Amino acid sequence: MATDPRQGLRAELRARRHALDARARMAAGQAIADALRPSLGGYVAGYWAVDGEVPLLGLLSGPQDFVYCLPVLQPGKRLRFAPWRAGDALVQNRFGIPEPDLQPSSLLEPEALDHVLVPLLGFDGRGHRLGTGGGYYDRSFAFRHQHRGAPRLVGIGYACQRVERLPAADWDVPLDLVATEKGLVEPAQD
Numbered sequence: 376m377a378t379d380p381r382q383g384l385r386a387e388l389r390a391r392r393h394a395l396d397a398r399a400r401m402a403a404g405q406a407i408a409d410a411l412r413p414s415l416g417g418y419v420a421g422y423w424a425v426d427g428e429v430p431l432l433g434l435l436s437g438p439q440d441f442v443y444c445l446p447v448l449q450p451g452k453r454l455r456f457a458p459w460r461a462g463d464a465l466v467q468n469r470f471g472i473p474e475p476d477l478q479p480s481s482l483l484e485p486e487a488l489d490h491v492l493v494p495l496l497g498f499d500g501r502g503h504r505l506g507t508g509g510g511y512y513d514r515s516f517a518f519r520h521q522h523r524g525a526p527r528l529v530g531i532g533y534a535c536q537r538v539e540r541l542p543a544a545d546w547d548v549p550l551d552l553v554a555t556e557k558g559l560v561e562p563a564q565d
Contacts, residue, residue, distance in 0.1 A: 380506060386547035388497040388505065391535045392427040398429060403533055403556035408433030411529065411554055419487030420444045420456045420526070424475045428494045429531045429556075441489070446511070447489065448476045449480055454515040460462060470472045471480060483542045485515045488526040502562025503541040503550040504530050527551045 379451075395403070407429060419441040424430040435443060444456040448468045457475035459465075465473040485491070493512055496503035506512060516528065530553040537555070554562040 381508070384505060384538070384541075385496050385508065388536050388538075389426070392533060395427065395533060395535070400427065400533075404430040405433040405442070406532060406556040407554045408436075409432075410559060411492075412439075415439075415441045415490055418442050418444055418487060418526075419455070420446060420491040422446060422492065422494050422531075424494070425472055429533060430446065431491045432496060437438070438506050441535070444483060444488065445473075445475055447477075448511070451549075452509060452511055452514055454511050455479075455484060456488060457482050457519060469551075470480050477517055480514070484517065485526070490527045490529060491516070492529050492531050492554075495530045495553075497536050497538050497541060498550065498560070499538055500532050500551045500560065500563050501540070502530075502551070503543045503547060503551070504550050504553075505538075510546070513546050513548050516564075519548050529554055 408431065412434060421431045421434065421443055422428070423445060441456050443460070445459045446454040447457050449455050457477045459475045460554070464476040466476045468474050493504065495504045495506055528548065528550045531551040531554055532553065534555040534557040550562065
């Protein structure tokens with residue numbers, strides 16, 4: 376069985392993320408929330424932070440001009456999204472990650488979103504993202520290969536997760552923007 380050549384890079388980037396203490400992670404999350412909040416509206420998909428990912432709780436404090444949504448695993452390694460507010464019921468998915476406990480008819484398709492805050496292990500200045508390897512986001516947003524537009528895909532990570540150049544696969548869906556605690560990174564055009 377062939378191994379993914381990006382696995383070593385994933386381990387290195389995960390270690391960088393884990394080296395940050397809780398205070399640094401929370402501060403990064405607040406800085407990112409402050410930078411992004413003015414540009415967010417409509418349906419905004421976030422995520423439940425696990426494994427040292429940037430926490431997005433800062434987006435949920437104070438007034439919001441958007442509906443916050445969380446991903447819900449679907450067959451075929453795809454995602455749909457559920458509107459969620461603090462206090463709404465959650466269940467754990469097969470990876471132990473909380474997701475809203477809603478009927479399938481209440482879930483939104485990826486095309487219905489306005490902004491998607493995408494967790495990552497690594498990113499480069501060209502808008503390429505390295506995730507955990509499951510392919511959920513790339514499958515769910517593959518339609519973006521045919522048309523660039525809504526939803527706006529915003530990678531969320533720590534500045535220490537930036538690498539010079541990521542190897543990109545044909546199925547990788549590029550990001551429109553990356554947000555870190557040190558600012559917003561607009562992808563450079565090749």
